[in-house]
Amino acid sequence: MIEIKNVSKGFGEKEILTNVSAVMETGKTNLIIGTSGSGKTVLQKCMVGLFEVDKGEIIFDGKSLTNMQEEERKELRQQIGMLFQGSALFDSMTVQRNVKFPLDMFTNWSHAKKMERVNDVLDRVNLKDTNNKFPAEISGGMKKRVGIARAIVLKPKYLFCDEPNSGLDPQTSMVIDKLIHEITKENNITTVINTHDMNSVMEIGENILYLYEGKKEWEGTKKDIIFSKHEKLNEFIFASEFLRDAKDMRMLEAKGIIDNDRNMEQILRDGGASLVVDEGDKGNPDK
Numbered sequence: 505m506i507e508i509k510n511v512s513k514g515f516g517e518k519e520i521l522t523n524v525s526a527v528m529e530t531g532k533t534n535l536i537i538g539t540s541g542s543g544k545t546v547l548q549k550c551m552v553g554l555f556e557v558d559k560g561e562i563i564f565d566g567k568s569l570t571n572m573q574e575e576e577r578k579e580l581r582q583q584i585g586m587l588f589q590g591s592a593l594f595d596s597m598t599v600q601r602n603v604k605f606p607l608d609m610f611t612n613w614s615h616a617k618k619m620e621r622v623n624d625v626l627d628r629v630n631l632k633d634t635n636n637k638f639p640a641e642i643s644g645g646m647k648k649r650v651g652i653a654r655a656i657v658l659k660p661k662y663l664f665c666d667e668p669n670s671g672l673d674p675q676t677s678m679v680i681d682k683l684i685h686e687i688t689k690e691n692n693i694t695t696v697i698n699t700h701d702m703n704s705v706m707e708i709g710e711n712i713l714y715l716y717e718g719k720k721e722w723e724g725t726k727k728d729i730i731f732s733k734h735e736k737l738n739e740f741i742f743a744s745e746f747l748r749d750a751k752d753m754r755m756l757e758a759k760g761i762i763d764n765d766r767n768m769e770q771i772l773r774d775g776g777a778s779l780v781v782d783e784g785d786k787g788n789p790d791k
């Protein structure tokens with residue numbers, strides 16, 4: 505569990521995070537959502553100690569990162585796996601060397617033991633026969649899997665992912681989301697994911713924190729989000745007009761009010777005016 509307690513952070517005169525409090529739960533995929541610039545990355549960087557907070561505290565399973573000495577911070581860092589935006593693989597290293605890198609940095613294991621672990625994690629992310637390929641030779645989705653393999657190679661207690669789906673098509677995104685979710689469950693990891701991908705929210709959002717202009721505006725589960733009446737949250741969720749229309753259309757179709765073959769295009773064109781019918785005409789918007 506990671507506790508964020510009354511955290512504020514600014515740069516110069518500008519305050520980016522204001523008094524944010526939240527709990528990232530163990531064994532769950534905790535999502536931080538919000539529009540671009542709302543402070544998600546800054547909050548994650550505060551959580552992993554890349555930025556110092558101005559006020560407040562970050563507590564990892566009872567231990568305050570904010571008050572830790574450097575030695576203790578180093579120990580904690582070894583328990584943190586990170587999946588960066590764009591995977592951040594070393595282009596000049598093979599897949600195998602990329603994944604082995606943290607083991608070379610932080611363990612004294614024999615080469616054989618390291619390779620056993622590398623092959624285990626590559627297996628886990630469903631990457632076989634790629635050990636000797638270079639990042640330029642594999643797809644975006646495969647690069648993300650290599651990034652995940654590298655992030656979990658040291659068996660972290662905490663996993664941080666910044667926009668894990670950036671640059672991926674919706675289907676590959678779903679595969680990556682599910683993989684992160686499964687790995688979180690299998691290893692009881694406290695996983696924190698920054699995203700503005702609503703598909704991810706619906707797929708794997710167990711505990712969701714919504715940031716708006718650096719403040720915690722809402723928190724809840726994916727079930728809560730569907731029925732939330734929170735205005736700013738709804739603006740964010742239904743930012744896409746298409747999504748709003750699609751949702752309304754499906755509801756109306758389910759109720760038998762519209763028929764997707766006949767009158768949907770007309771309704772989209774007139775913004776719903778053709779749905780306004782006399783009492784006696786209910787259920788037949790063509791009239």
Ligand SMILES: Nc1ncnc2c1ncn2[C@@H]1O[C@H](COP(=O)(O)OP(=O)(O)OP(=O)(O)O)[C@@H](O)[C@H]1O
Pocket residue numbers: 515520538539540541542543544545546547700
């Ligand atoms: N090192 C920095 N120095 C000064 N300002 C910064 C720094 N890092 C971030 N900011 C500012 O903090 C604000 C929040 O940025 P942040 O990257 O956290 O947003 P975000 O919600 O992660 O956005 P995105 O979804 O686009 O990644 C922005 O206005 C940004 O310019």
